Amino acid sequence: MVFLTVANWIRARGPDEFWRKRRIFRLAAHYTGRRRNCYSVAVRNVHRALAYATKARKLKKEDMKVLWDTRITAACEQHNITAFSLREGLGRADIMLDRKSLSDLAAWEPKTFHCLAAVAKEKLNLDNFIDGTDKKEPTGINLNLKDVMLEAWLKEKK
Amino acid sequence: MAMFRAGLQRLSNVFNGQGGILSRLITQNAPTTNVTAPNTTKDVIATCNKLIEERTSRNFAIVHLLGKQWRVTDGDLLVVEGYWPPNIGDKIKLDKVLLAATKDFSLIGRPLVQPGLVTVTATVISKGLSHTRTHFKKKRRKQFMRINFQRAQQTMLRINTVEIANKINEAPKNVF
Numbered sequence: 459m460v461f462l463t464v465a466n467w468i469r470a471r472g473p474d475e476f477w478r479k480r481r482i483f484r485l486a487a488h489y490t491g492r493r494r495n496c497y498s499v500a501v502r503n504v505h506r507a508l509a510y511a512t513k514a515r516k517l518k519k520e521d522m523k524v525l526w527d528t529r530i531t532a533a534c535e536q537h538n539i540t541a542f543s544l545r546e547g548l549g550r551a552d553i554m555l556d557r558k559s560l561s562d563l564a565a566w567e568p569k570t571f572h573c574l575a576a577v578a579k580e581k582l583n584l585d586n587f588i589d590g591t592d593k594k595e596p597t598g599i600n601l602n603l604k605d606v607m608l609e610a611w612l613k614e615k616k
Numbered sequence: 617m618a619m620f621r622a623g624l625q626r627l628s629n630v631f632n633g634q635g636g637i638l639s640r641l642i643t644q645n646a647p648t649t650n651v652t653a654p655n656t657t658k659d660v661i662a663t664c665n666k667l668i669e670e671r672t673s674r675n676f677a678i679v680h681l682l683g684k685q686w687r688v689t690d691g692d693l694l695v696v697e698g699y700w701p702p703n704i705g706d707k708i709k710l711d712k713v714l715l716a717a718t719k720d721f722s723l724i725g726r727p728l729v730q731p732g733l734v735t736v737t738a739t740v741i742s743k744g745l746s747h748t749r750t751h752f753k754k755k756r757r758k759q760f761m762r763i764n765f766q767r768a769q770q771t772m773l774r775i776n777t778v779e780i781a782n783k784i785n786e787a788p789k790n791v792f
Binding site: 515555577 | 684685714715761763
């Protein structure tokens with residue numbers, strides 16, 4: 459189409475109807491029933507799906523964070539230490555592991571996580587830090603801090 | 617705890633006394649009484665060094681790369697997203713090691729393990745773009761609709777080796 463006047467150009471509704479609809483139908487190809495075959499229904503569903511997909515990219519990251527926190531909390535309960543004091547202790551000891559790697563260790567490397575929990579608790583003991591968070595009935599086994607011989611290491615200033 | 621003990625039974629034979637320095641903390645059986653603390657520390661380090669020499673098991677490490685932490689082991693494939701200069705075929709040493717461990721002990725860095733102790737080498741095997749992500753916004757009854765498309769740069773990395781050098785607690789050389 460050739461537009462000789464601007465007015466016509468503004469009024470034009472984009473590509474030809476067939477191609478405009480085809481774009482939508484291609485995205486709706488895997489739907490069933492009228493959602494797939496009837497344009498007015500298909501276009502609503504495709505738009506909603508695309509909007510969900512856009513929002514979900516952010517939601518996925520938030521969901522992963524919640525999942526990691528759940529894993530860390532569960533592993534902490536095993537050792538009778540709260541997730542808060544684990545993070546606080548590791549932070550004070552300059553161990554900069556993030557949620558992702560901590561939950562990774564909690565799930566797949568329990569021995570290493572055990573050590574980290576012991577380090578955190580020992581550091582808090584050395585700092586005389588009192589964990590004021592509400593604790594549940596302890597369900598795990600208390601960490602055996604007798605064998606942690608990191609006093610010099612944890613007290614050294616960086 | 618019983619299971620934990622059983623898992624570490626073999627270890628407890630290796631270690632004379634329990635304890636650790638910047639290595640794994642052995643917190644299982646009752647500590648043996650005949651070993652004094654400083655000796656135990658040395659023993660643990662010596663044993664760890666010996667274990668490294670024997671190469672009994674595969675190592676893993678947590679490395680910091682492009683603002684994210686990755687748990688890597690030999691032969692892993694990483695996909696790094698975003699702009700990153702290395703090209704295909706480049707061999708890279710990942711220096712920011714936050715934690716390294718084997719089956720028997722862990723090295724915990726504050727925040728990094730001392731330079732030169734753990735070597736993580738990787739090769740860039742491909743560079744490309746991600747799939748197209750559609751950014752679609754629509755407001756009902758407001759005649760508002762926007763659609764954009766974006767693709768992020770992706771770099772694929774193969775982890776060649778995760779090696780722990782046989783010199784735990786040696787004075788660190790400042791490489792950086």
